[in-house]
Amino acid sequence: MRDGGEVPSPARPGEAAASRQVVVRASGLGHRYQPAGMPPVTALADVSFSVYAGERVAIVGATGSGKSTLVQHFNGLLTPSSGRLEVLGEEMTPERPLPAARARALRFRVGLVFQSPEDQLFEETVAADVAFGPKNQGFPPSQVQERVDWALRQVGLAPEVFGRRSPWALSGGEQRRVALAGVLAMQPEILVLDEPTVGLDPAGRDTLIAEIRQYQAEGGRTVAVVTHDMELMMALAERVLVLARGRLVFDGSLSQLLARGEEQLRLWGLVPPPLVRLVARLRAAGWPVDEGCSRVQEVARQLREATRRWR
Amino acid sequence: MALTERILLGQYVAGHSFWHRLDPRAKILWTILWMGTLFAVSTVWGYMAFVGVLLLVVAISRLPVGALLRGVRPLLYLIVFTVAFNVLFTPGVVLWRWGFLTVTREGLVTAAQVTARLLLLLTGASVLTLTTSPLALADGLEALLRPGQRWGLPAHEMAMMMSIALRFIPTLLEETEKIMKAQKARGADFESGNLLTRARSLIPVLIPLFVNAFRRADDLALAMEARAYRGGQGRTHWRELQWGWADSATLLASVVLLLGVAWYL
Secondary structure, three states: OOOOOOOOOOOOHHHHHHHOOEEEEEEEEEEEEOOOOOOOEEEEEEEEEEEEOOOEEEEEOOOOOOHHHHHHHHOOOOOOOEEEEEEOOEEEOOOOOOOHHHHHHHHHHEEEEOOOHHHHOOOOOHHHHHHHHHHHHOOOHHHHHHHHHHHHHHOOOOHHHHOOOOHHHOOHHHHHHHHHHHHHOOOOOEEEEEOOOOOOOHHHHHHHHHHHHHHHHHHHOEEEEEEOOHHHHHHHOOEEEEEEOOEEEEEEEHHHHHHOHHHHHHHOOOOOOHHHHHHHHHHHOOOOOOOOOOOHHHHHHHHHHHHHHHO | OOHHHHOOOOOOOOOOOHHHHOOHHHHHHHHHHHHHHHOOOOOHHHHHHHHHHHHHHHHHHOOOHHHHHHOOHHHHHHHHHHHHHHHHHOOOOEEEEEOOEEEEHHHHHHHHHHHHHHHHHHHHHHHHHHHOOHHHHHHHHHHHHHHHHHHOOOHHHHHHHHHHHHHHHHHHHHHHHHHHHHHHHOOOOOOOOOHHHHHHHOHHHHHHHHHHHHHHHHHHHHHHHHOOOOOOOOOOOOOOOOOOHHHHHHHHHHHHHHHHHHHHO
């Protein structure tokens, strides 16, 4: 699936709500650290929220708002320094960090794609690099091979063609997709991506979004994406968490967030996407357009209806 | 704990203490003096005196002692290794024997001495990098090496290389940390297994680290080239180094004190 255009509308709201199985639950989560020779930094403070199975969540906020720190807790790379975090039934508190073996097992279930993940490629061939995860999971070679082929196809790279190439012979966009395949090959229940679209051209971004959505839709997997790319948020998320200076300042649906208006978004360090500004202008000019409209088609439909009525 | 929290070497802690304001040339000479005289010391009293001098300097420079000690931690393995070697393989008066392992009195003494030297060497040298900004350090080094230019010593290039190296230490540490985390996220295990397994588990970290370092070096060279960088020839400085009486006094006092300690104690 790669239409490159508008991504299909989100799943019916009832779908995720029906199962209502919590996969991530943070209660009063805080994280502090101490850089050498400098005062301690509070990266996260008192963050509480739940993520349900099958949801598509965007975690947004300005640079330094604690987004990346937050998601690195999801797979046990970081341990909370206050509060509690539960991920897929594994519990982490400052007093009881996850034992190393359990944390490692959790990492196969919560796949984390880092920012600029192409920086981590290391094997001689694309196939060998993608195989790193499943191999660590302990799958026999035949199954590893199967998963590698599957993952490469998921990101639109033919395994027969790309599998044998060196990762450094690929373009930046292809390298990023190989790195994504490296995480998809573990088939995690929760897929977390940290700024996946940074540095990609618009076509590359649309392709990536489509691939993420396809993975999510298969088997109702959960996707959390950390970003300050508002276009990505609009295209992918049904729910949004906004972080500002380490605190959770908003938790709600995408349309609820957009309905907060441009001024509020700017206060949180977010630059509203053009569509939101267009809706605001239209409303200011007296057009009956719903606040919180997140799709161009929806705005167009409402405008069409309004003009028809006036005629 | 994160790597950047542990390793202090090559990191500047901004401040306005007397020691911070000393001329970088004075501090570089002081560090050379410190290292040189340290190797001439061989008695307990001598080491005590050096510890005293170090504490005095740390107090003057108002550096956090905890941070200074944290910087020593990466050297721990080296120290443990040297101590073990010295204790077990120095011939002399046998104190204790178990199988082929013997502990001698001379071994214990040498081990203690080597440990003291390594610790004092590292902490003394980190005072320089902690209190001197990389820019000042490079300027100071260049000024000290300039007389050597007559004999073909590339003073400016050496100073530039050093300041680039220092500049990239934190960057590389951050990068190492990020790559380690990314590979851990794919199930890499750096903590278990024997030494060989652990060494092998670092391959997925070292290869991307080197690839990125080379790419970064290329980018940097290109950026310097693009700004028509041509080295030190005819280059002027915004901040001229100024040697003051405080620099002479500090250096003179240190020469007298450290040489005295090395000579008499």
